[in-house]
Amino acid sequence: MTTQELIAQIKKKNSFLCIGLDVDLNKIPSHLLKEEDPIFAFNKAIIDATHHLCVAYKPNTAFYEAYGLKGWQSLEKTIQYLNSNYPEIYTIADAKRGDIGNTSTMYAKAFFEDLAFDSVTVAPYMGKDSVEPFLAFKNKHTIMLALTSNEGAFDFQTKEVNGRELYKEVLETSKGWKNSENLMYVVGATKAEYFKEIRKIVPNSFLLVPGVGAQGGNLQDVCTYGLSENVGLLINSSRGIIYASKNEDFATKAAIKAAELQQEMAEILNQ
Numbered sequence: 001m002t003t004q005e006l007i008a009q010i011k012k013k014n015s016f017l018c019i020g021l022d023v024d025l026n027k028i029p030s031h032l033l034k035e036e037d038p039i040f041a042f043n044k045a046i047i048d049a050t051h052h053l054c055v056a057y058k059p060n061t062a063f064y065e066a067y068g069l070k071g072w073q074s075l076e077k078t079i080q081y082l083n084s085n086y087p088e089i090y091t092i093a094d095a096k097r098g099d100i101g102n103t104s105t106m107y108a109k110a111f112f113e114d115l116a117f118d119s120v121t122v123a124p125y126m127g128k129d130s131v132e133p134f135l136a137f138k139n140k141h142t143i144m145l146a147l148t149s150n151e152g153a154f155d156f157q158t159k160e161v162n163g164r165e166l167y168k169e170v171l172e173t174s175k176g177w178k179n180s181e182n183l184m185y186v187v188g189a190t191k192a193e194y195f196k197e198i199r200k201i202v203p204n205s206f207l208l209v210p211g212v213g214a215q216g217g218n219l220q221d222v223c224t225y226g227l228s229e230n231v232g233l234l235i236n237s238s239r240g241i242i243y244a245s246k247n248e249d250f251a252t253k254a255a256i257k258a259a260e261l262q263q264e265m266a267e268i269l270n271q
């Protein structure tokens, strides 16, 4: 999907919500465990109930890899279901990959070609030649970690390198990489006070912002400095939406939580 198509969907739906499909068999309603593929059954119900409220879904691959071959098949069924039934939806494989160049190319093929995701998350630690193989794919986005939502973000990301904080160095340097127009960045919602500085470096880039909901990040705070001319934000909530209920009404309750965020977004966009 192109960036323009993503922006058009955001404007049409008045939403920049991304729903995280981080499915844990210990947390889903027990009646689903009788299904042949409980993870897919859960995802399908959540997607059918919420697709009109969000613009993106982000399965974190860890939640699928943890269940081995079966988990990977659930991931495959989920992305195929999305691409067949809701092709306008933007899809993010949250896999946080990145390796020497030829290995990165294989990671990129796995997520962009085999699974046909629109984007994949990558870590910047191994540098330019570990990220450029992802950027080579046309109409696909590579979402690089910049300033993460967790406490450990302060271990390295905010430490000074070359006279500025490492996350700033990551943002600035990556702008010079080949096909950098295909880059987006991860910035945690729990780091709202950093968005002003971040927008000085990447005024127009899309930012994937996890950490609203279960991690305590606040939508309004992020938007104060995070919004760009073309919205430029994808706000993710996973647990706060998909585990709104453990009963048979789980999908309806998830839709209510998603609608709350979407309405807040609509108000912000129409201000």
Ligand SMILES: O=C(O)c1cc(=O)[nH]c(=O)n1[C@@H]1O[C@H](COP(=O)(O)O)[C@@H](O)[C@H]1O
Pocket (backbone or CB within 6 Å): 020, 022, 060, 094, 121, 147, 148, 149, 150, 186, 187, 188, 210, 211, 212, 213, 214, 215, 236, 237, 238, 239, 240
């Ligand atoms: O790349 C991510 O999506 C990510 C980066 C980050 O800094 N913090 C973060 O929480 N995430 C992911 O975003 C999701 C957050 O989930 P909830 O806290 O349940 O909303 C999980 O899949 C995390 O792995």
